[in-house]
Amino acid sequence: MTTTELCTPTPTHVIGEDAADAVASTLKALADPFRLRMLSAIATDPRGEACVCDLAELADVSQPTVSHHLKKLKDSGLLASERRGTWVYYSILPARKQAVTALLDAFAPAAIADAQAEQEDRATALAALDAKVEHLAAELADEMTHLNRNLVVTIVRESFAGLVRSAKLTQHMIPLTERFARQRLADLTRDRETGMPQVLFVCVANAGRSQLAAALVNQLSGGAVVARSAGSTPAAEVHPHVRSILADIEGEQDAAAAFPKPLTDDAVRAADVVVTMGCGDVCPIIPGVRYEDWAVGDPALASEDGVAAIAADIEARVRGLLAELCVPVDGDGA
Structure with a gap:
């Protein structure tokens, strides 16, 4: 042939x-x-x-x-x-009755059955994770003996519940829960009077703007500033166009591990600066925390070129923020 x-x-x-x-x-x-x-x-x-x-x-x-x-x-x-x-x-219309019948009598029931099956599979998967969540909670409680054991267990459970609410997939839920719980526990114990400056970026989905801003702060400050991000209504995953930019900033492995996280009072309380980005008045007002609002575009509504322009806008704002914090920008020779 x-x-x-x-x-x-x-x-x-x-x-x-x-x-x-x-x-x-x-x-x-x-x-x-x-x-x-x-x-x-x-x-x-x-x-x-x-x-x-x-x-x-x-x-x-x-x-x-x-x-x-x-x-x-x-x-x-x-x-x-x-x-x-x-x-x-x-x-x-008579000419459309057959098509409408096919839609309502064949396609719709099949779609509903698929959705129900997916929900049942998800429920089964989540039930199987319960034991793993409890095991993780016990491990972190054994490790963090300087913290109240019940507090650590509660934070782990809450972290899992907060993440699974918006996540599409469950196979990576345990390592994501561990990362989020460790972050929250660090926030709980952080003394804002000491240590490196900490900035929290908050947008709606935590799938674009806030992720980019945090990554840029961590990169440009050379680790001299701790940057976190969160969402008032977290999405299921990071926007694909944003993930590609994150890969350029953080590397493929770290970008692949990026995930939307829900906003917590602990994260706000631990921050020196909270930057909101189109999420409205969702952040609790904590005395001693500086608040800013950046009016930047939403990557979810932009083309690939538009996302690049948004990233450039955020980078310029990040550089200005680091200058205000008297933090040298990595690579500028400051």
């Missing part, structure tokens, strides 16, 4: 460009849970149709909101409408 024969593609019926555009437009219109529920209500109504007054009962929304979503479904070619008196009645 020749190379040409090996590389010859098998003829297939690939969806056309126009058809793909039409299908994508319809799927986009359906990408809203309330619209799917309305479509289901219309499709299963014994009358074969439903009015706005019927559909408003599906959720605590106003009739104008219902009308807005119905218009989106109608514009996508799924629904027909007919005004009768003061009410407008909606029905599935």
Whole structure:
């Protein structure tokens, strides 16, 4: 068999460009849970149709909101409408009934079953981790004899609960819990009057801005400043574009180990400076802590080039902060 024969593609019926555009437009219109529920209500109504007054009962929304979503479904070619008196009645277009039936009777149940199976698998995995969390707590309590044993055990349990709430995967949860618990215990015992300056960066997800800022402080200060980061609502993982920049700053191994962490009062209390970055008024106000707010872009909403620009903006601000803290910037010969 020749190379040409090996590389010859098998003829297939690939969806056309126009058809793909039409299908994508319809799927986009359906990408809203309330619209799917309305479509289901219309499709299963014994009358074969439903009015706005019927559909408003599906959720605590106003009739104008219902009308807005119905218009989106109608514009996508799924629904027909007919005004009768003061009410407008909606029905599935005959040409789309088969497609809607397939969506609601085949795809939706399968998707729900997959989601339920995933939740059951996750619950089983988390239950299996309980013993490992207790073992970790006992190990750290034995190691940190200068701290109250019950305190250490509580911090480990709380750290695990805080991380697992947003994490997608559980296979690395124990080492992540250990890192987070050690950080929290260090925060609890830190005396802000002594030791190196400590800066805490807080954003919403702790998956972009705050991670970058902390990494840049640690790099540019040459370890003369301890930088931490946290999120008011931590994401499941660090943004991919940010992770690539972190790899350039910290190295592949440390970047791969980066993970979003929830904000704790202990982290704020241990910091000399707290920098908020688009997370609102979520930080507790601790006497003696200096607060700043940096209005920087969100990497999750930016292109790859946009993320690079955000990183450059953060670096400039970090350099200014280090200058204010009278910390020489590594590599500047200061």
